[in-house]
Amino acid sequence: MDKPLWVPKKDEASASPMAQYMEWLPSAGGPTCVDYAALWKFSVEDRETFWASIWDYCGVVGELGEDVFIQDSMPGAQWFPGATLNFAENLLSRRDDQTAIIFRGEDGRREEWSRAKLYAEVGRAQAAMRGIGVGVGDRVAAILPNCPEAVVAMLATSALGAIWSSCSPDFGATGILDRFGQIEPKLLLACDGYFWKGKSVDMSSKLQEVIESLPTVSVAVLLPFASVDATLPNWKTWPEFLTKKNVAAVFEPLPFDHPLYIMFSSGTTGKPKCIVHGQGGTLLQHLKEHQLHTSVQDGDKLFYYTTLGWMMWNWLVTGLASGATLVLFDGNPFHPGPEALWDVAAEEGIQVFGTSAKWIDACKKSGVRPRETHDLSALKSILSTGSPLVPESFDWVYQDVKADVMLASISGGTDIVSCFVLGNPLLPVYRGEIQCRGLGMDVAVFNEHAQPVLNEPGELVCLSSFPSMPVSFWADADGSRYRAAYFETYPGLWRHGDWVSLTERGGMVIAGRSDATLNPGGVRIGTAEIYRQVEQIPQVLEAVVVGQDLPDGDQQVVLFVVLLDGERLTEDIMREIRTVVRVGASPRHVPAVIQAVLDIPRTRSGKISELAVRDVLHGRKVKNAEALANPEALQYFKGR
Numbered sequence: 001m002d003k004p005l006w007v008p009k010k011d012e013a014s015a016s017p018m019a020q021y022m023e024w025l026p027s028a029g030g031p032t033c034v035d036y037a038a039l040w041k042f043s044v045e046d047r048e049t050f051w052a053s054i055w056d057y058c059g060v061v062g063e064l065g066e067d068v069f070i071q072d073s074m075p076g077a078q079w080f081p082g083a084t085l086n087f088a089e090n091l092l093s094r095r096d097d098q099t100a101i102i103f104r105g106e107d108g109r110r111e112e113w114s115r116a117k118l119y120a121e122v123g124r125a126q127a128a129m130r131g132i133g134v135g136v137g138d139r140v141a142a143i144l145p146n147c148p149e150a151v152v153a154m155l156a157t158s159a160l161g162a163i164w165s166s167c168s169p170d171f172g173a174t175g176i177l178d179r180f181g182q183i184e185p186k187l188l189l190a191c192d193g194y195f196w197k198g199k200s201v202d203m204s205s206k207l208q209e210v211i212e213s214l215p216t217v218s219v220a221v222l223l224p225f226a227s228v229d230a231t232l233p234n235w236k237t238w239p240e241f242l243t244k245k246n247v248a249a250v251f252e253p254l255p256f257d258h259p260l261y262i263m264f265s266s267g268t269t270g271k272p273k274c275i276v277h278g279q280g281g282t283l284l285q286h287l288k289e290h291q292l293h294t295s296v297q298d299g300d301k302l303f304y305y306t307t308l309g310w311m312m313w314n315w316l317v318t319g320l321a322s323g324a325t326l327v328l329f330d331g332n333p334f335h336p337g338p339e340a341l342w343d344v345a346a347e348e349g350i351q352v353f354g355t356s357a358k359w360i361d362a363c364k365k366s367g368v369r370p371r372e373t374h375d376l377s378a379l380k381s382i383l384s385t386g387s388p389l390v391p392e393s394f395d396w397v398y399q400d401v402k403a404d405v406m407l408a409s410i411s412g413g414t415d416i417v418s419c420f421v422l423g424n425p426l427l428p429v430y431r432g433e434i435q436c437r438g439l440g441m442d443v444a445v446f447n448e449h450a451q452p453v454l455n456e457p458g459e460l461v462c463l464s465s466f467p468s469m470p471v472s473f474w475a476d477a478d479g480s481r482y483r484a485a486y487f488e489t490y491p492g493l494w495r496h497g498d499w500v501s502l503t504e505r506g507g508m509v510i511a512g513r514s515d516a517t518l519n520p521g522g523v524r525i526g527t528a529e530i531y532r533q534v535e536q537i538p539q540v541l542e543a544v545v546v547g548q549d550l551p552d553g554d555q556q557v558v559l560f561v562v563l564l565d566g567e568r569l570t571e572d573i574m575r576e577i578r579t580v581v582r583v584g585a586s587p588r589h590v591p592a593v594i595q596a597v598l599d600i601p602r603t604r605s606g607k608i609s610e611l612a613v614r615d616v617l618h619g620r621k622v623k624n625a626e627a628l629a630n631p632e633a634l635q636y637f638k639g640r
Contacts, residue, residue, distance in 0.1 A: 004428030005398050006406060016425040018292045021057055028053040036426050036436060037506060044442040044464060051079070051284065051440060051467060058287035058322075061090050062253075062280075069465070074492055075482060077465035080256040080280055087260050087279035088122065088158035089251035091320040095119040098299065099325045101148045104344050106195045106331020113148050118155075118320075121148075123249040124242045125156035132219045134187055136161035136252060139262065141185035141214075143169055143176060143207070144308055145194050145330040149223055149238060151317055153189055158260060158279065161252040165262040168307035169194040169201070171604065173209040175626040179264050182274050183474055184216040193226030197332045200226040207232060256280030257471050263311060263414050266603040266627050273485065274474035277417045281467035285418035286318035288439060294352055294381060294408065295425045298323035304354035304383070305333050305341060310605040311414045312354065312385065324352075333359060338366040342374045349378040356386035356606050357393065357409070358542070361535060364396040365564075371400050381406045381423065386606050388510045390532035391432035409434045411498065411510055415486070418468050420460065420496065421508045432532070433507040440466055445502045450490060457501050457526060459514055462494035469494075499526045516610040518547040519555050525589055527610060533584040534559065537577055539567045544600045545591065546614040558617065559591035560637070562600055569596040595640060599633035613637050 013019055022039055026032050030049050033039040043050040048068040055064055065082025092115075100118040103111040113121075134140060140157040144150040144166065157164040165183055167176055169191055180188075188211065193202045207230075211220050222230065223238040260279035264272035290296040302324040306312040319326055327348050333341050333355075342363075345353050363370075370376060382397060382405055389409040397407050408423025411434060420443050424435040437443040442464035444452045473482045489495045499514040511517070511526020518525040527545050534543045541562045547555040559577070563569060574594045581590050601609045604627070612622045616637040625631040 002430060004430050005394055006404070006429040008406070008425055008427070013426050016295045017297065018295070018425050021292055024057060025053060028056055036424060040437060040439060040506070043439040047440060047464065047466075054284055054288050054440075055080075058284075058291055060085060060283065060287070061093050062086070065256075072465055074462075074465045074494055075469070075479065075487060077469070078257070079465075079467040083256040083280060084253040085256065085280060085283070086159060086161075086251035086254055087283055088155040088249070090283055091155060091318065092119050092122060092249065093321070094323070098323075100320060101151060101326045101328060102301070102348055103148050103328045103330075104348070105147075105329075106198070106335055106340075111148060118148070118152065119249060120246075121152045121242075122155045122159060123247040124244055125152050126159050126249050127244045127247040128241050129156055129160060129162070129187060132187065134160060134162050136254075137259070138162045138187070139183045139185040140164055140187045140189065141180045141183070141217075142166040142308065143171070143188075143190040143203075143210070144223060145169060145191055145225055146307055146313060146328045147223075147225065147330055148328065150308060151326070151328075154317065156249070159249050159251050161254050161258065163259045163262055163276075165264075166308040166313070167264075168309035168604065169203060170196070170307075170629065171309060172626055173206045175604075176206075176210050177213050178271050178624065178626060179274075180210075180214060182271070183262050185214065186216060186218055188214060188217045188220045189223065190220070191223045191225040192230035193228035195226055195331045197335050200228050202226075202228040202230060204228070204230040204232055207235075211235075254279060259471055261314060261417065262474055263314070263417065265414060266605065266607070266609075271624060272627065273481065275414060276471045276474055277468065278471045281469065281471075282314070282417050283318065283321065285416075285466075285468040286315060287321060289315075289419055289422060290319055290322045290324070292439060293419075293422050293424055294383070295406075296322045296324050296352060299325065300351040301325045301327050301348055301378075302352045302354075303327040303329070303345065303348075303350045305329060305356065305359065306354075307604070311417050314417055316354070334362070338363050338368045339370070339373065342368070342370040342376075345379060346374040346376060351378055352381045352383065353379055354383035354385075357384045357389040358387060358606055360384055360389065360393045360397065361542075364393060364400075365541060369400040371402060376402050379405055381408060383408050383410055383423065385410045387608065388512065388528040388531075389432070390528070390535055392532065392536060394429070394431045411508075413496070415470065415496070416466075416468050420462065430505075430507060433503060433509055436506050437508065442466075443502075443508075445500055446490070454502055454504060457499060457511055457524065459489075460496045460498040460500045461490060462496065499524070513610070516546075516614075518545070518557055520547065520557055520588055521554065525557075529585050530557070530559065530581060530589050530591070533581045533589070534561065534577055536580055536584075537573065539563050539573055540577075542600055542608075544608050544610060544613050546610050546617060548593070548614075548617055556592040557589070558593045558595070558640075560595050560597045560600065560613070562598065563596055569594070597633075597636040599630060599636060601628045601630060601633040603627060604629045
């Protein structure tokens with residue numbers, strides 16, 4: 001059996017919130033669990049006791065009610081039907097001088113907000129929203145950078161019982177309208193511009209186009225952020241909007257399933273799905289994940305490189321409910337160089353540092369070695385998501401970042417605004433493997449016969465309901481779109497769309513999205529299995545692999561690579577790629593065709609869009625190119 005890259009120290013493991021929760025559990029009516037495997041088994045077999053214990057242990061502010069769930073089915077389960085709470089109240093339960101937010105901008109700006117200041121600003125924003133008629137169930141839409149005012153606006157929205165929805169400023173007008181046009185917001189918040197690679201980007205013309213196509217917006221508010229001298233008639237500025245001072249926030253008591261967020265699928269196969277998440281399920285899941293799985297403790301500095309267009313922003317902000325100080329960064333993570341975010345981590349003394357797998361790989365390729373150049377003594381956890389973290393990136397973290405750190409590859413998604421599989425302070429970290437299935441998440445892997453399997457690739461499924469399932473899809477009155485998205489393949493069971501393997505020690509290896517799996521010779525292959533081999537080639541910056549259908553009904557594997565500046569795709573490089581793939585994976589994984597391209601299309605959360613490439617390769621129209629951060633990259637795949 002392979003050796004772990006990291007093993008938790010006994011004293012640190014026993015002092016972790018996960019271990020403390022296990023000690024406390026018998027007093028809450030749960031069993032005595034000798035290890036995590038026993039704890040996970042209890043959490044999925046006795047979900048009533050488990051989720052009620054999370055409410056109590058994590059100190060949720062609200063009324064629990066009598067039942068944990070009724071109608072235990074998927075879809076249709078009703079969690080905590082008698083409970084009342086307010087999401088914002090839980091995040092603002094403390095209003096002291098402890099630092100709530102540290103903001104770092106690409107332009108060098110730094111701000112520090114206390115919890116008292118955050119609470120005061122939420123009160124002002126809530127009063128302003130109430131003053132223009134925003135109330136329970138109304139939608140507030142935001143096109144904002146990852147800054148303190150965005151957190152204020154979200155919390156004010158939640159405190160009122162209104163529904164928050166956001167995207168990042170780099171979205172095009174069509175992408176914004178594809179999202180917000182479906183949900184009919186009453187209030188629109190936006191920034192005048194944003195910073196990217198050392199330049200300020202003016203939003204004026206885009207915002208004018210957006211507001212003209214959102215007739216339900218009664219008030220539009222502009223946040224001065226990039227000082228671009230934006231001229232937008234009939235928009236209020238953020239200071240003009242927040243006219244009242246010394247206004248206490250009022251928290252509307254709401255049902256557990258009251259809509260908190262409307263979030264959007266990536267939209268690469270059509271208009272984005274509008275996924276409605278409830279306040280109680282979101283809060284419980286995040287409290288569990290932050291405190292137990294990530295060991296976020298009072299005063300810890302919690303960072304995630306994200307925008308408001310990715311669910312990791314929503315996940316990050318809930319850290320306030322666990323006493324964390326949020327470290328927000330907005331801008332390009334490689335400006336002025338690949339050490340930019342490591343500078344933030346060292347200077348702020350961050351304990352929990354979150355980012356994407358692709359960013360970690362880009363740092364590795366750039367040759368930076370933070371272990372030698374930065375003081376990362378405070379760092380205890382590194383989180384990675386967005387795509388599978390390849391084994392070589394695990395190696396780089398432990399060799400060149402920090403040897404004594406919990407590297408938690410995590411995976412779930414916008415669909416559940418949380419994780420199915422993630423880190424664990426009680427368990428070792430193995431190369432290329434996610435540590436465990438999340439507590440309360442009844443995850444299994446199904447083969448083609450819908451049978452659970454171990455150490456074999458298959459579909460990730462969830463066998464039982466959980467609190468952070470979507471409340472609904474917006475404007476899906478009969479629930480048909482919701483059912484089709486998750487329950488069509490296995491009625492009554494959640495099919496997530498990931499192609500994975502569950503190991504004998506309870507960890508998980510993700511091979512990619514199951515709808516992007518390759519099928520040469522009738523054998524299903526996960527794309528991540530090829531990426532991990534190709535990314536070892538020093539001349540390759542990144543790659544995308546797809547299956548191309550052949551006239552005889554078979555499929556061939558086609559690999560496109562982006563090379564480092566100054567490199568060209570030679571026969572020697574192609575031979576090296578094929579050899580590495582054959583030896584490291586299998587002969588079936590070897591691409592039949594290898595071609596160089598200048599860029600690869602990505603979604604705005606940084607994920608490679610294999611489906612878009614496959615559509616272009618087959619001459620099909622890409623249904624929603626606007627969902628891509630760089631749709632111009634599609635041109636490189638035409639006529640291939």
